[in-house]
Amino acid sequence: xxxxxxxxxxxxxxxxxxxxxxxxxxxxxxxxxxxxxxxxxxxxxxxxxxxxxxxxxxxxxxxxxxxxxxxxxxxxxxxxxxxxxxxxxxxxxxxxxxxxxxxxxxxxxxxxxxxxxxxxxxxxxxxxxxxxxxxxxxxxxxxxxxxxxxxxxxxxxxxxxxxxxxxxxxxxxxxxxxxxxxxxxxxxxxxxxxxxxxxxxxxxxxxxxxxxxxxxxxxxxxxxxxxxxxxxxxxxxxxxxxxxxxxxxxxxxxxxxxxxxxxxxxxxxxxxxxxxxxxxxxxxxxxxxxxxxxxxxxxxxxx
Numbered sequence: 001x002x003x004x005x006x007x008x009x010x011x012x013x014x015x016x017x018x019x020x021x022x023x024x025x026x027x028x029x030x031x032x033x034x035x036x037x038x039x040x041x042x043x044x045x046x047x048x049x050x051x052x053x054x055x056x057x058x059x060x061x062x063x064x065x066x067x068x069x070x071x072x073x074x075x076x077x078x079x080x081x082x083x084x085x086x087x088x089x090x091x092x093x094x095x096x097x098x099x100x101x102x103x104x105x106x107x108x109x110x111x112x113x114x115x116x117x118x119x120x121x122x123x124x125x126x127x128x129x130x131x132x133x134x135x136x137x138x139x140x141x142x143x144x145x146x147x148x149x150x151x152x153x154x155x156x157x158x159x160x161x162x163x164x165x166x167x168x169x170x171x172x173x174x175x176x177x178x179x180x181x182x183x184x185x186x187x188x189x190x191x192x193x194x195x196x197x198x199x200x201x202x203x204x205x206x207x208x209x210x211x212x213x214x215x216x217x218x219x220x221x222x223x224x225x226x227x228x229x230x231x232x233x234x235x236x237x238x239x240x241x242x243x244x245x246x247x248x249x250x251x252x253x254x255x256x257x258x259x260x261x262x263x264x265x266x267x268x269x270x271x272x273x274x275x276x277x278x279x280x281x282x283x284x285x286x287x288x289x290x291x292x293x294x295x296x297x298x299x300x301x302x303x
Contacts, residue, residue, distance in 0.1 A: 004045060005038035007085060011076045025072055032057055032069045042080075047090045050077070054097045061235075063098040070096050105240040106247045109301055111233045112136070115241075116302040118232055124225035127208045130188050131222055135238045137181045137295060139245035139262055141168065142238035143219040148185075148207040158182050159284075173264040176288035178295030245294065252297055254290040262287050 002010075008029045016022050036056060037049045050073055057066040073091065080086045107115060115136075119129050134145045144162055153160050158177040164170045177185070188207055196203045196213075206216040222238055242263070249259045261283050 001041045001043045002085060003038060004040045004042065004049075005034045007042060007076070007080055008034045008038070010085075011079060015076075015079050028065070028069050028072050029076065032065075033073060042086060045086070045090065047094065050090060050094070058097050066097040070094075104243070105234075105236060107233070107236060107240060107244040111236075112244065112298075113301055114233050115231070115236070118229075122225075122229040122231075124229060126191065127188060127217060128222055128225045130184050131208055131217065132226070132238060132241065133184050134181060135241040136245055137178065137184065137298060138175055138291065139242050139249070139294075140175060140264075141219075141242060142222050146208050146219055146222060147216045149205045149216075150189075150207065151205070153185065153207070155182055155185065167264060169264060171264070174282065174284060174287070175262075176284060176291055178292050180295045180299060181291075248297060249290050249294045252293050254293065258283070258286045258290050262290050 012022070012026050012029070016025050019025065033053050036053045037045075040049055053073070054066055054070055057069055074094070077086065077091045078089060081089045116133075119132065122129065131142065131146050134140070135142050138145065138160070140162075144166060147166055148160065152162060155177070158179075158181075160175045160177055160181075162173045162175065164172050167173050185207060192207070192209060193203050201213065204213045206213070208217045209215070210217045210221065219238065226237065246259050246263055249262065250256060254262075
């Protein structure tokens with residue numbers, strides 16, 4: 001009779017092959033399902049076998065991954081049931097492992113201090129440390145920071161312009177850089193240049209090249225590095241650093257509209273009537289004021 005392993009492979013080829021996320025789904029199912037219950041025969045497959053796969057992921061603290069695997073398994077079991085490979089829908093009534101609440105963690109001032117102090121010893125590459133610092137200093141998304149390229153930067157005028165194809169809401173986004181941000185980027189550029197010269201290769205276009213300089217560091221790699229390191233504060237993500245920055249700006253008296261502009265939130269940047277009237281005004285000075293007063297606050301905090 002067919003085993004779970006065979007079901008997984010058949011599902012990947014017959015059902016998932018054309019999907020954009022096929023590699024991710026294949027990885028999740030092979031590691032978390034085939035790797036745990038691959039030898040179980042479909043004829044004797046029981047709901048508790050599926051629960052065992054999910055529990056293992058939950059136990060290692062990977063709630064989001066557990067939810068995704070649960071969705072993968074549910075889709076696969078329904079598909080198998082529809083084809084007649086299984087006689088019953090084993091996932092009927094099964095609950096998602098962790099109800100993913102919207103994350104709203106904001107680091108306290110003490111936690112920001114502790115994070116900044118712990119960074120130099122964290123188990124990660126220097127470039128990853130700089131990405132995390134910039135997430136906090138610029139309040140931008142980790143993927144946008146990690147994917148930064150040289151032609152997006154004008155360091156003499158302290159601006160970073162993210163092109164539409166790299167932005168979540170697909171609108172070009174100009175980020176004024178505080179002196180603190182410029183310094184982090186300059187240090188990184190100098191290191192990459194020195195490494196390229198030592199290796200005798202062309203300086204890559206990415207500010208944060210990944211291993212082998214064949215592409216930029218990814219947000220996923222940064223997330224892994226955070227998890228791998230020991231912190232003296234409760235678990236946080238790169239996105240929490242962005243939210244922490246936004247909250248700090250509001251506390252410093254920056255109005256919420258300007259904070260929305262810094263964050264490039266769709267609600268703030270959507271073309272409304274007022275926006276069309278003031279389209280010539282790109283709010284550069286408001287954004288700069290917000291980010292510079294915030295950087296001043298960070299400096300006193302982390303000094």
